[in-house]
Every structure is written in C-alpha cells, then in structure tokens.
Amino acid sequence: MKKKVLTVFDDPGGGLAVTAAAEELRKNTETELTVYSGKLSKEIAEGAGFKYKEIESMISKETAEEIFRDTTPDLLLTGTGGGNAEQQFRNLAYRENTPSVVILDYWKDYKRRWLYSDHETGKIKDNICVMDDYTKQEMTEEGFPENKIYVTGHPYLDKIFNKGRKEFNQNAGDNLNILFLSQPLEIIGIKNYDIHPLKVLSESISEYSENSGRKVSLTVRLHPSENISGEISEVLNNHGNENYDIRLSESGDRMSGLLSESDIVFGYNSIALFEARAENIKTFSLNLFPIKDSLRNAFETAGIKPTEASKTEIINALNSGSVLMPEGNVFGGGINNCLNVITDCLYLSRH
Structure with missing residues (x-):
C-alpha cells in the first residue's frame, strides 16, 4: 500500500x-x-x-x-x-x-x-x-x-x-535595465524611515544616468502580497530625466521574463534575489536592518551584495564590475x- x-x-x-x-x-x-x-x-x-x-x-x-x-x-x-x-x-x-x-x-x-x-x-x-x-x-x-x-x-x-551556468552579460552598451523587487516594508520589519528606500534608489539611478549618459530603465515589481502604496506611486510619477524611465511591472509578468530582461537587480531580502543570482545577474540587497549570520552567509554564497540604501553606495554599486558565480555545487x-x-x-x- x-x-x-x-x-x-x-x-x-x-x-x-x-x-x-x-x-x-x-x-x-x-x-x-x-x-x-x-x-x-x-x-x-x-x-x-x-x-x-x-x-x-x-x-x-x-x-x-x-x-x-x-x-x-x-x-x-x-x-x-x-x-x-x-x-x-x-x-x-x-x-x-x-x-x-x-x-x-x-x-x-x-x-x-x-x-x-x-x-x-x-x-x-x-x-x-x-x-x-x-x-x-x-x-x-x-x-x-x-x-x-x-x-x-x-x-x-x-x-x-545547479541547472547549468549562465554567462554573465557585461552589458557595455548604452542601455541599462534594472529590476527592483519590492516587498511590504512592514512585513520585513521596516517601520521607521525618513525616505522610502525606493525613492532613494530612484534618485540614485537618475543621478547615475545623468552623469554617465546611459539610458536607464527601472522596473518595479511588487511582491505578490503587496498593494501599491502612495509612496511608491509618488516615486513612479515623479522621476528623473530624459535618460531615465521607470515603470511598474504588469501583474501577469513572470519573474523569469523580468529577470531575462534585467542587467542589475535590487531588492531587500526576498528569495527572488537568489533567483536573480542563479541567472548570474548582478544583484544587490538594500541593507536596511541588521541581518543574521545565516542570511549573511547565504548572501555571500550566492554572490548577493548588501549595500546601504544611500545615494553614494547605490551609485557605487551601479558602477561596480560583474560578480562571478561561485565555483562548485552551489547550494x-x-x-x-x-x-x-x-x-x-x-x-x-x-x-
């Protein structure tokens, strides 16, 4: 039986x-x-x-x-x-x-x-x-x-x-596609902040695009349990310059499709950051709170780079080089x- x-x-x-x-x-x-x-x-x-x-x-x-x-x-x-x-x-x-x-x-x-x-x-x-x-x-x-x-x-x-390695795309061209993986801030324990992290990210990208002359597109993907807030709407409606475009992903957009179109991924601490690294995409976690040793170790193993949610650190991240996939049977x-x-x-x- x-x-x-x-x-x-x-x-x-x-x-x-x-x-x-x-x-x-x-x-x-x-x-x-x-x-x-x-x-x-x-x-x-x-x-x-x-x-x-x-x-x-x-x-x-x-x-x-x-x-x-x-x-x-x-x-x-x-x-x-x-x-x-x-x-x-x-x-x-x-x-x-x-x-x-x-x-x-x-x-x-x-x-x-x-x-x-x-x-x-x-x-x-x-x-x-x-x-x-x-x-x-x-x-x-x-x-x-x-x-x-x-x-x-x-x-x-x-x-x-462990499904096979993907070559990193250096993307030396003029256009840069960035994906932001949003999460409800209260769910991940962020309750007190002066400026919404997405606003900091958007302003940083706008300044980067002006200084570099590159056309940059930022796609914001809400978490499945997340509703769009007034703060996120404000960021989407008030952004940058002629070289910088920001949009909200459609509800039917699959993660695999969004990742396939992205050169860089930013987020907080979702499992989707690991999905990005599995596709060998340069990936950053906005460091808004102390993280446990276990998560820090997992980030290091995957090649996810914690970065402070400040304009200086985000622009440094955008200017940084590629992140190589770890050797061996990762995870x-x-x-x-x-x-x-x-x-x-x-x-x-x-x-």
Missing part, C-alpha cells in the same frame, strides 16, 4: 521550497501525494505539475480536521507561511502522532513560523529541514529542540543554482537531503 503524504504550502517561498522536494518525492512509486496550495502559490503548484486544491491562509481547526480525516496521511509535509493553515495541520499531526516534516525557506522569523502552534516550541515534534548550520544554531538558541532540526540545505536553491544536496528526512519518517527506501 502506498504511503500517503499530505502536502500543504501557503506562501510562495514555502511553495518553492516544498515543491522542489515534492517533485522528486512523487517519483517514488511507494508514495501518493495530496497537495493543498495557498492562493499566492497556485502558479508554483501548477508549474511543478501538481494537481492541487486551493486552501485559505487562515482556516479553522474543523477544516483541517476534515481534510485530515479524508486524507488519512502517513506523513504531513508543510512550508511555513504567514497564516495559520499549515500550523493547523501540524497541530493535528502533533496530537495524532503523525510524522511531520517542515521545510524552512528563509533565514529569519523562526518563531513566527510556529506562531499558531498549540504546544510549546521546546516540545515540537516536527522534523525541521533547515538551510545550514547557522540556521540550526539560531533556531536552537530560540528554544527549538536541536534533535528535531536537520541541516539539509535549501531544496529550491539546489534546484535553480547542492538540498533536494536529496530533504528526501532522506521524508523517507526516513515514512520508513521507505530511496529508489
């Missing part, structure tokens, strides 16, 4: 990490996957070729219980979204002693990811797949049980960084290591 795996992810980051492992798991003929995807992750589920049912970010205990009864899973596989949906299932798995595997997708907000847990952090039974030793140490210091944390690597980064092993944790929980052999 096949082992049933109930797979649930809400936010896009979790969807990318979980599906990267689940794509390989479904190749195991001894498993049967039932997939529930949040609204913002539906495109990810479809892109991975999964049949899925949509689930709300916030669900009742009764909804989770009904799905659990219908599925009768041998294992629960989840991401760590911002709503309570994934945790409602983890709470059930905890009570019913169903094996649970959680794949972490980013280097921050560890306790927030278990915000809706009905049991203490130190009593977690979930088998947690994390990206590196730094993350394990940081989570252990926050009270997570060390014996439930497995350093596997990041399955999605394993997938995108390698994430998929296989996650599969090892999953199959060990299911008492399955790897094929």
